[in-house]
Amino acid sequence: MYRIWGTVTEVTPGLVQLAGISEFARLGNEIRVQTRQGEVFGEVLSVTGEHVKAMLYGESDAIRIGDRTFLEQEAYVDPGDHWLGKIIDYRGVSPGLESVPPAPNTARRTLRAPPPPNTNRKSLGNRLSTGWMITDTLLPICQGQRLGLFAGSGVGKSTFLGSLAAGVKADRVVIALIGERSREVNEFVQKTLPASILSRTVIVAATANDPPGAKKRAALCAIATAEHFRDEGHQVLFLFDSITRFAEAHREVSLAAGETPALNAFPPSTVRAIAEIAERTGPGPHGCGDITAIFSVLVAGSDMEEPVADMVRGVLDGHIILSREISERGRYPAIDVLRSVSRCLPDAATPEENLTLKDYRRTVALFEEIAPMLRANLYEKGHDAAGDRAIRLYPDLDAFVSEKNPADIPDAFLRLSSLLGESPQPESKSD
Numbered sequence: 001m002y003r004i005w006g007t008v009t010e011v012t013p014g015l016v017q018l019a020g021i022s023e024f025a026r027l028g029n030e031i032r033v034q035t036r037q038g039e040v041f042g043e044v045l046s047v048t049g050e051h052v053k054a055m056l057y058g059e060s061d062a063i064r065i066g067d068r069t070f071l072e073q074e075a076y077v078d079p080g081d082h083w084l085g086k087i088i089d090y091r092g093v094s095p096g097l098e099s100v101p102p103a104p105n106t107a108r109r110t111l112r113a114p115p116p117p118n119t120n121r122k123s124l125g126n127r128l129s130t131g132w133m134i135t136d137t138l139l140p141i142c143q144g145q146r147l148g149l150f151a152g153s154g155v156g157k158s159t160f161l162g163s164l165a166a167g168v169k170a171d172r173v174v175i176a177l178i179g180e181r182s183r184e185v186n187e188f189v190q191k192t193l194p195a196s197i198l199s200r201t202v203i204v205a206a207t208a209n210d211p212p213g214a215k216k217r218a219a220l221c222a223i224a225t226a227e228h229f230r231d232e233g234h235q236v237l238f239l240f241d242s243i244t245r246f247a248e249a250h251r252e253v254s255l256a257a258g259e260t261p262a263l264n265a266f267p268p269s270t271v272r273a274i275a276e277i278a279e280r281t282g283p284g285p286h287g288c289g290d291i292t293a294i295f296s297v298l299v300a301g302s303d304m305e306e307p308v309a310d311m312v313r314g315v316l317d318g319h320i321i322l323s324r325e326i327s328e329r330g331r332y333p334a335i336d337v338l339r340s341v342s343r344c345l346p347d348a349a350t351p352e353e354n355l356t357l358k359d360y361r362r363t364v365a366l367f368e369e370i371a372p373m374l375r376a377n378l379y380e381k382g383h384d385a386a387g388d389r390a391i392r393l394y395p396d397l398d399a400f401v402s403e404k405n406p407a408d409i410p411d412a413f414l415r416l417s418s419l420l421g422e423s424p425q426p427e428s429k430s431d
Contacts, residue, residue: 004071008033009051011063014211015256016042018052021071025052028112030072035062041091043075043213045257055213055253057090075111075217079225083202084172087189088225090206090218109228111220115279122283124317125290127348131167133403136412138337138357139320141168142344143235144283144290148243148312150297150304151322151334157296158184160322160333161239162192164294165201170237171289172229173201176222178215179245182207212249219246223280230289238281238291244298247274247308264307271311278315304339318342335401338365353413359420364397366390393419 006020016033025047031054033040040063042054056063077092086094125143130136141147151157165173175193177185185205193201202225206218219240226238240246250273251266259267281293295316299309304321313319320340327334338361346354367390373379374391381388396419405412 006052006069006071008063008065008067008069011060011065012256013060014056014213014253015045016054016056016060016063016069018054018069019050021052021069022047022049025071028074030075032070032072033063034068034070035064037062043217045253053257055216055257056211057214057217058211075220076108077111077221077224078108079202079228080107083225084200085198085202087185087203087205088221089204090210090214090221092221107228109224111217111224113224113227113280115276115282116285116288120285122286122290124283124344124348127344127409128168128292129405129408130164131405132163132333133405133412133415134333134335134337134401135164135320136405136409137353137416138360139318139335139340139342140344140348140409141292141294141342142348144292145318145342145344146278146282146293146295146316147342148295148297148316148319149322150299150309150313150319152299152324155322155324155327155334156332157298157322158188158241159192161241161294161296162188162194163333165237165239166194166197168237168292169235170292171200171234172226173197173237173239174222174226174229175201175203176219176238176240177203177205177207178219178240178242179206179208179249180241182209208245212252215245215249216253219249219277223277226291226293227280230284230291232289233287234289236289236291238293240277240293240295242296242298243274243277243312244296244308246277247311266307270307274308274311275315278312282317317344331398331402333401337361337401338368356413356417356420360397360416363390363393363420367394393421 004021004024006018008016009019010017025044027044029044031042040056040058042056044052044054046053088094124145127140127142130141135141149157177188185207189203204218204222206215226236229236247270250270254267254269255261259269262268281291284290295312297309297312299306318341321336322334323336326336366386370379370387400416400419
């Protein structure tokens with residue numbers, strides 16, 4: 001057996017330039033730089049006739065000019081049931097995991113795989129029970145659907161994701177924690193994530209202090225893990241927190257590799273990088289399971305038009321918006337129902353259920369329209385039956401968003417119908 005190796009000719013933060021392997025290297029190959037302090041892993045970003053550029057998964061401080069670098073095969077991981085209940089890093093290992101023999105169903109998977117062919121892909125499945133009244137009715141989640149969870153920092157995004165992990169019915173749960181504070185990773189597992197689902201959950205984490213290359217690889221490791229369980233026939237819930245940190249890591253790597261910045265310094269390839277992650281989730285091919293995915297999007301200043309939010313919204317099957325204003329008045333989850341949408345509707349509901357959902361939105365929208373008049377004491381009751389009804393029903397309709405649903409979807413619709421009661425009938429014209 002022979003090994004291909006070259007030498008380091010240039011070192012920059014997060015990147016190395018290599019000589020001697022150009023004719024053998026291709027994009028996506030991994031490298032191992034031998035330093036005096038150990039090995040540093042990386043991935044080939046660009047290849048020319050003279051040199052190869054590679055991003056590093058670790059720090060570049062220990063690398064020197066002339067260090068020997070070995071060219072490895074295509075990046076891969078070995079997911080399986082032996083990862084369940086563990087926190088995995090960007091290399092696909094966990095403390096103590098090296099000594100644990102892989103399970104019989106372990107299968108080697110490349111980090112970069114194409115999505116299922118569109119001609120062999122299933123449609124969205126049935127509605128999933130989520131444990132919340134709001135996502136069992138107005139914002140349903142179907143099997144194989146991809147949703148975005150848009151929120152600013154500190155609005156309850158991670159807590160809501162943890163509750164969905166416990167509430168959504170799935171055989172396997174894969175959670176990608178990209179760019180989180182290291183303290184929050186353990187807190188998410190020990191406090192936010194219910195202990196009852198750990199036995200069927202894999203957490204892949206790359207913390208805020210990890211190099212951008214490590215964050216990108218952790219994201220790809222997580223999606224490859226979800227694909228592995230999907231191809232085994234499992235229904236997979238994939239929670240990605242957050243796609244914004246992934247996009248920022250991609251930006252840092254791409255700009256260092258020489259790509260031209262565009263909108264807000266995000267290079268044009270960012271759109272494709274996000275779309276590739278999203279398209280690998282969703283309904284699986286016939287004979288396999290599905291990946292139901294929820295991607296959190298960190299929006300600075302609650303700006304829904306910022307670049308990453310705009311990119312993500314265009315490739316997903318709906319979005320749920322968490323509002324800081326709603327959070328500050330104490331309602332959890334702080335979902336802005338009127339600005340949120342699930343694109344599986346109206347097909348995911350019966351005609352009668354769709355009428356109920358339309359009545360809810362119409363009633364809440366009417367209340368928000370007349371709310372400024374109420375605060376200014378300018379609204380006179382008795383002149384508009386629909387407005388009076390909206391004022392009377394709004395407290396219960398607003399509280400409905402916070403209600404848990406321990407039963408099932410039909411019970412959630414019965415609860416919503418009981419809150420709405422009889423819709424007002426149009427007034428008949430007098431002769």
